[in-house]
Amino acid sequence: MQDFATPMPTTQLAPPDRARLIVPVLLFVALALAPLLGFLGAERYVLALFTRCIIFAIAALGLDLALGCGGLVSFGHAAFIGIGAYAAGILTASGIDDGFIGLFAALAASGLFALATGAVSLKTRGVHFIMITLAFGQMAYFVANSLKAYGGDDGLTLANRATLLGRDLLADNRVFYYLSLAMLLAVYLFARAVVRSRFGRVLRGAKDNETRMAAIGFNPYPFRLTAYAISGMMAGLAGFLLAEQSEFVSPAFMTWQRSGDLIIMVMLGGMASLDGAILGAVFVVLAEEVLSGFTEHWRVIFGPFLILVVLFARGGLLGMLTGRRHG
Amino acid sequence: MSTALLAVQTLNGVQLGVLLFLIAAGLTLVFGVMDFINLAHGVQYMLGAYFAVTAYGLTQNFLLALILALVGALVFGLLLEAVIFRHLYARDHLDQVLATFGVILFLTEAVRMIYGSGSLTLPMPQALSGAIPLMPGLLYPVYRLVVIGAGIGVAILLYLLVNHTRVGMLLRAGASNAPMVSALGVDIGRLFMVIFGLGTMLAGFAGAMVAPIFAVEPNMGDNLLILAFVVIVIGGIGSVRGAFIAALLVGLVDTLGRSFASDVLRHVLSSSAANQAGPALASTLIYVLMAAVLFFKPAGLFPARG
Numbered sequence: 001m002q003d004f005a006t007p008m009p010t011t012q013l014a015p016p017d018r019a020r021l022i023v024p025v026l027l028f029v030a031l032a033l034a035p036l037l038g039f040l041g042a043e044r045y046v047l048a049l050f051t052r053c054i055i056f057a058i059a060a061l062g063l064d065l066a067l068g069c070g071g072l073v074s075f076g077h078a079a080f081i082g083i084g085a086y087a088a089g090i091l092t093a094s095g096i097d098d099g100f101i102g103l104f105a106a107l108a109a110s111g112l113f114a115l116a117t118g119a120v121s122l123k124t125r126g127v128h129f130i131m132i133t134l135a136f137g138q139m140a141y142f143v144a145n146s147l148k149a150y151g152g153d154d155g156l157t158l159a160n161r162a163t164l165l166g167r168d169l170l171a172d173n174r175v176f177y178y179l180s181l182a183m184l185l186a187v188y189l190f191a192r193a194v195v196r197s198r199f200g201r202v203l204r205g206a207k208d209n210e211t212r213m214a215a216i217g218f219n220p221y222p223f224r225l226t227a228y229a230i231s232g233m234m235a236g237l238a239g240f241l242l243a244e245q246s247e248f249v250s251p252a253f254m255t256w257q258r259s260g261d262l263i264i265m266v267m268l269g270g271m272a273s274l275d276g277a278i279l280g281a282v283f284v285v286l287a288e289e290v291l292s293g294f295t296e297h298w299r300v301i302f303g304p305f306l307i308l309v310v311l312f313a314r315g316g317l318l319g320m321l322t323g324r325r326h327g
Numbered sequence: 328m329s330t331a332l333l334a335v336q337t338l339n340g341v342q343l344g345v346l347l348f349l350i351a352a353g354l355t356l357v358f359g360v361m362d363f364i365n366l367a368h369g370v371q372y373m374l375g376a377y378f379a380v381t382a383y384g385l386t387q388n389f390l391l392a393l394i395l396a397l398v399g400a401l402v403f404g405l406l407l408e409a410v411i412f413r414h415l416y417a418r419d420h421l422d423q424v425l426a427t428f429g430v431i432l433f434l435t436e437a438v439r440m441i442y443g444s445g446s447l448t449l450p451m452p453q454a455l456s457g458a459i460p461l462m463p464g465l466l467y468p469v470y471r472l473v474v475i476g477a478g479i480g481v482a483i484l485l486y487l488l489v490n491h492t493r494v495g496m497l498l499r500a501g502a503s504n505a506p507m508v509s510a511l512g513v514d515i516g517r518l519f520m521v522i523f524g525l526g527t528m529l530a531g532f533a534g535a536m537v538a539p540i541f542a543v544e545p546n547m548g549d550n551l552l553i554l555a556f557v558v559i560v561i562g563g564i565g566s567v568r569g570a571f572i573a574a575l576l577v578g579l580v581d582t583l584g585r586s587f588a589s590d591v592l593r594h595v596l597s598s599s600a601a602n603q604a605g606p607a608l609a610s611t612l613i614y615v616l617m618a619a620v621l622f623f624k625p626a627g628l629f630p631a632r633g
Contacts, residue, residue: 135614146607303433
């Protein structure tokens with residue numbers, strides 16, 4: 001099996017040379033050191049802020065796998081975040097505190113939802129796929145709104161964070177932060193392995209030229225469905241962490257605007273590059289925090305910034321940093 | 328459910344449908360002919376309402392305010408087209424989504440800075456503020472009937488424009504194959520501008536018309552934008568006729584669903600279960616409808632590209 005299946009240049013991942021490793025290594029080192037940045041403010045605040053960065057980085061990584069590598073523009077990924085969060089919330093409300101059970105439930109629920117909705121959505125293409133994933137996202141949102149037993153549209157406050165092996169390790173914000181970071185690293189390495197595997201090549205091949213993939217004997221559908229399910233589970237994991245971190249769950253986790261935010265993170269960072277998704281998520285969460293510190297009307301600055309990035313920086317932030325274009 | 332209630336809700340459904348049509352018509356043309364996803368279309372509806380409120384403040388005349396709002400919406404839309412959107416036509420859909428999302432963020436927040444985030448209202452013209460009896464025991468506000476009438480009037484005008492004029496012919500040709508139209512020597516840039524201006528004006532008109540009955544606030548376009556996308560996907564992208572039928576369908580299904588879902592469910596479920604499931608079912612009904620249409624007819628009910 002030599003390289004006759006080399007992917008097309010448009011989505012080719014650059015070879016893992018040293019320059020390509022600098023960005024992810026720097027990113028993770030920076031994230032590992034972030035809580036030590038005492039000058040930013042109280043530790044509690046800094047930890048909460050960077051935990052949010054990490055959580056959205058996990059969700060954005062998930063979306064990048066579907067969107068960047070698979071070409072599946074999902075406009076309903078916030079639903080998976082919400083489902084993961086509600087799995088955590090509902091279990092805690094029913095008195096099941098164990099973190100492993102909660103995590104498993106979140107992954108299973110978001111994975112099953114992704115399989116079911118993906119099976120239908122993947123029959124459509126292009127803008128219709130965008131709209132049908134939006135439709136499923138909205139359905140999940142309205143169902144969450146009607147869960148009267150779990151707070152309805154007010155949401156649900158968790159009595160406590162999940163326990164690990166019966167001990168409340170997660171109650172410590174610092175432990176929670178580094179555990180989230182470890183999960184981000186695990187998800188990142190997993191996503192990298194997926195993209196570089198034979199599976200990932202078929203996925204990228206189908207994105208570039210579906211007919212050609214079919215001609216060499218691959219039906220893209222099962223590959224896409226699997227990628228969509230993995231992607232949804234990653235967002236579900238992010239939702240689980242988000243619920244545990246904020247000790248709160250609400251339908252607002254799954255508005256369509258949130259799905260739009262995730263797309264922005266992926267595109268702003270640089271599509272199909274994985275590093276870009278993390279970079280984009282961290283950037284968006286921090287930019288919102290910093291700009292809203294200057295003015296409550298921070299969107300007046302952020303909106304034109306988005307437009308300028310689209311018009312003038314086509315590889316996203318990562319493209320600016322490395323001088324390469326992705327996706 | 329009494330007949331009177333059913334009649335009122337049907338009229339409300341038609342009114343929502345007409346409103347959706349005004350927004351969706353522009354969206355579907357811009358999308359169908361120019362292959363441009365304009366998320367900022369909902370903001371243009373919102374701006375129409377704000378233009379109307381501002382113009383009314385200056386002139387104290389409803390009709391004049393309506394006309395000024397239309398002009399304002401058109402001028403502002405063309406300005407946006409020239410400054411930003413024109414550079415996005417050749418980009419892929421994701422770039423368009425991201426840039427127009429930026430436009431939404433900016434304009435919504437700018438409106439919030441200028442007018443505050445509280446909701447404003449446009450006073451209803453005196454002559455139209457009453458209610459008339461449609462049948463015994465059923466009073467319906469005149470203004471809402473006027474909105475329905477105006478919407479249907481615009482739909483008829485649009486029908487004549489699209490099917491019986493030269494511009495309309497180019498427009499239909501563009502929706503089915505834009506590069507071919509361009510190759511035949513039509514100035515596609517100018518055609519795009521006309522279509523975009525038309526779409527903006529329709530959305531602005533919708534915003535100005537509903538300003539007296541809806542709260543005028545910076546976010547008023549957000550949810551209508553999503554509904555309008557549902558409409559154009561169900562109707563078939565690029566088809567004005569499809570948008571009209573789908574808009575009425577979505578308006579009726581949504582309004583009647585919200586009013587009667589719990590009542591209908593009560594026939595099969597226990598009362599409390601029905602009360603809980605009813606609102607959830609009602610809110611998701613149009614999305615179920617869209618998913619079903621896409622599943623069975625992936626190109627929508629009336630595809631423009633054949």
